[in-house]
Amino acid sequence: MQFKYPEILYALFALIIPIIVHLFQLQRFVKVPFTNVKFLKNIEQQTRKSARLKKWLVLLSRLLAFACLIIAFAQPYFSKYSTEYNFNTNIYLDNSFSMQAKGENGELLKSTIQKIIEKNTTKNNSISIITNNENYLNLDSKNLKTSLLSINYYPNKLDLSTAILKLNSNKITSTKTLNKNILISDFQEYNYGNKNLFTNVNTPIDFIKVSPVKPNNIFIDSVYIEPLNSIESNLIVVIKNSNSGNQNVPISLFNQDKLIGKTTARIKNNDASKVNFSIPNTTEFNGKIQLIDDGLEFDNELFFTLSKPQKINILNIGIDSEFLSKIYTNDEFNYSSLNINNLNYNNIQNQHLIILNEIEEFPIELISELNEYTINGGNLVIIPSQNFDMSSYNNLLSKLGIGRFITSNSSEHKITAINYDHPLMKGVFEKQVKNFEYPKTKFQLNGSFKNSSAIINLDNNKPFISLIPIKKSNIYIIASPLNNTISNFTQSPLIVPVFYNFAKYSLQFSNLYYTINPEIIIDINASIKKDKVLKMSNGTNEFIPLQEVYQNKVRLILQNNILKSGFYNIIENNETIKTLAFNYNRKESNLFYTNIEQFSKNNKNISLSSSIDDLFSEINNQQKINWLFKWFLAFSVLFLLIEILLLKYFNI
Numbered sequence: 001m002q003f004k005y006p007e008i009l010y011a012l013f014a015l016i017i018p019i020i021v022h023l024f025q026l027q028r029f030v031k032v033p034f035t036n037v038k039f040l041k042n043i044e045q046q047t048r049k050s051a052r053l054k055k056w057l058v059l060l061s062r063l064l065a066f067a068c069l070i071i072a073f074a075q076p077y078f079s080k081y082s083t084e085y086n087f088n089t090n091i092y093l094d095n096s097f098s099m100q101a102k103g104e105n106g107e108l109l110k111s112t113i114q115k116i117i118e119k120n121t122t123k124n125n126s127i128s129i130i131t132n133n134e135n136y137l138n139l140d141s142k143n144l145k146t147s148l149l150s151i152n153y154y155p156n157k158l159d160l161s162t163a164i165l166k167l168n169s170n171k172i173t174s175t176k177t178l179n180k181n182i183l184i185s186d187f188q189e190y191n192y193g194n195k196n197l198f199t200n201v202n203t204p205i206d207f208i209k210v211s212p213v214k215p216n217n218i219f220i221d222s223v224y225i226e227p228l229n230s231i232e233s234n235l236i237v238v239i240k241n242s243n244s245g246n247q248n249v250p251i252s253l254f255n256q257d258k259l260i261g262k263t264t265a266r267i268k269n270n271d272a273s274k275v276n277f278s279i280p281n282t283t284e285f286n287g288k289i290q291l292i293d294d295g296l297e298f299d300n301e302l303f304f305t306l307s308k309p310q311k312i313n314i315l316n317i318g319i320d321s322e323f324l325s326k327i328y329t330n331d332e333f334n335y336s337s338l339n340i341n342n343l344n345y346n347n348i349q350n351q352h353l354i355i356l357n358e359i360e361e362f363p364i365e366l367i368s369e370l371n372e373y374t375i376n377g378g379n380l381v382i383i384p385s386q387n388f389d390m391s392s393y394n395n396l397l398s399k400l401g402i403g404r405f406i407t408s409n410s411s412e413h414k415i416t417a418i419n420y421d422h423p424l425m426k427g428v429f430e431k432q433v434k435n436f437e438y439p440k441t442k443f444q445l446n447g448s449f450k451n452s453s454a455i456i457n458l459d460n461n462k463p464f465i466s467l468i469p470i471k472k473s474n475i476y477i478i479a480s481p482l483n484n485t486i487s488n489f490t491q492s493p494l495i496v497p498v499f500y501n502f503a504k505y506s507l508q509f510s511n512l513y514y515t516i517n518p519e520i521i522i523d524i525n526a527s528i529k530k531d532k533v534l535k536m537s538n539g540t541n542e543f544i545p546l547q548e549v550y551q552n553k554v555r556l557i558l559q560n561n562i563l564k565s566g567f568y569n570i571i572e573n574n575e576t577i578k579t580l581a582f583n584y585n586r587k588e589s590n591l592f593y594t595n596i597e598q599f600s601k602n603n604k605n606i607s608l609s610s611s612i613d614d615l616f617s618e619i620n621n622q623q624k625i626n627w628l629f630k631w632f633l634a635f636s637v638l639f640l641l642i643e644i645l646l647l648k649y650f651n652i
Contacts, residue, residue: 065639072632094185101212119616215591217295318357377550403449417457
């Protein structure tokens with residue numbers, strides 16, 4: 001038994017006063033003469049014994065009554081912890097789209113919210129709720145219910161390590177505070193499958209896994225275009241099935257709100273199916289693919305846009321290499337090649353990519369113009385000449401602020417190592433190539449460059465192609481001339497993806513659609529004044545994204561600006577210059593879940609709870625306080641009543 005106000009118990013020492021009064025009464029007996037006292041001797045002896053017993057009983061009942069009253073004011077109770085303890089519960093509640101799956105009581109997220117509201121019955125518990133997009137801190141019971149009911153699904157899932165860090169950051173370190181961390185999720189395999197993520201959990205945390213009754217889902221995975229002829233194109237829609245058996249699913253195609261076509265997809269269990277639609281090669285097509293499915297809702301639609309492609313402006317200065325014209329075809333690029341004597345400097349600032357192809361010496365005017373070009377966001381590819389002027393090249397590199405060439409090497413080396421993780425090479429190869437016929441080079445330049453990253457290396461581990469990023473621009477340096485007398489690199493399979501991606505990353509084309517992520521970067525082929533900005537609108541909300549203005553393009557940096565799928569218009573001076581489509585990430589569409597028991601085996605700080613009901617029952621029992629002051633008040637009244645009865649009915 002514990003007491004809320006134990007200092008009141010000192011009043012029990014006051015009970016010694018009636019005991020002292022009882023034991024040391026100052027009352028004296030007065031002798032009264034009475035005849036026939038002889039006959040009263042026995043009666044007198046019996047009366048004194050009865051009076052003494054009555055006084056002791058009255059004293060005891062009175063002491064017990066006062067003692068119970070004092071204890072009642074001290075507010076006694078039974079509890080695992082003292083009332084001086086504060087309870088701080090931190091909950092990470094996964095509100096990603098996979099929590100739309102149906103459990104026994106409806107959607108997993110909504111049923112979880114309802115259970116937390118119902119089971120949180122303690123008054124002295126402060127609860128913080130962390131979701132993928134919001135933090136609701138130090139909530140009482142009333143605010144907890146309001147906050148929980150306001151939680152909606154969010155497209156970007158919080159990284160698990162970040163979620164645990166946020167839980168720990170809400171830990172209250174003051175004395176007599178008990179913290180409890182809880183992580184509630186469906187534990188999808190793609191996000192939680194790596195059990196090593198949990199080896200560094202160094203504070204106690206409870207995992208609760210919520211699971212759907214039937215993990216079934218049919219969803220639109222992706223779309224892509226295959227040209228048919230000059231009039232029509234073939235739209236390929238990829239439909240996938242997650243544990244839903246064999247089904248026929250109706251698929252609809254819309255242009256804006258107008259129905260264009262309907263078909264049916266026959267989908268097998270855990271398999272993919274493709275359906276085709278023929279669409280005209282018009283300049284604008286704002287399409288929407290839609291299917292009907294009882295599983296998750298967020299992936300039943302997919303938006304895309306078709307528009308006239310923007311061409312990338314590429315200028316080759318120096319030797320007119322045949323391989324460049326074959327790579328940079330007219331359907332995608334505005335490619336031109338000029339020697340240094342016929343160069344019109346006014347055209348430099350209009351290019352997205354400039355290739356300096358085996359120039360022996362750079363004029364001072366060209367160096368100054370190229371420096372301004374890179375400041376404005378232009379990208380450069382530098383292919384050195386075998387008869388290069390070292391001081392002229394270093395003047396250019398010094399002006400650009402990227403480093404310098406140091407030595408040249410005329411020995412033969414193979415081009416062997418590909419950096420598959422480099423952004424320029426991602427997606428080029430399905431797998432790493434080992435039995436590759438390596439190209440060679442007979443001449444190389446070695447240099448020292450700032451923030452350089454190697455894309456392709458030689459067999460002596462020196463870089464053959466390097467990327468040097470500077471502020472708004474990328475500069476690619478090739479260590480060797482690419483003419484056939486020096487190197488056969490232009491005959492290797494690498495030449496096409498490397499130079500194609502040089503151009504592609506100079507202006508990031510608008511795709512059929514973009515996947516909603518925390519950060520999306522899009523280049524818009526537009527020229528705006530410094531005091532003007534581009535806006536984005538989906539018809540309901542309008543906002544101004546972060547943007548970088550270049551000479552001939554505007555780079556939009558979307559940081560959690562797009563949270564809803566659909567069409568968004570790029571607006572300049574109240575006019576729509578482009579329409580983009582955004583869709584939710586499909587990673588959560590595959591309803592495969594990880595076994596969380598492996599996590600508790602690898603880390604003793606991780607505890608598994610079977611259900612929200614059991615966990616909150618445990619929390620409530622730990623925090624439950626059984627107050628006893630009412631019982632002690634009742635006992636006080638009872639003993640007073642006993643005293644009254646003793647005084648009234650206990651006759652001498």
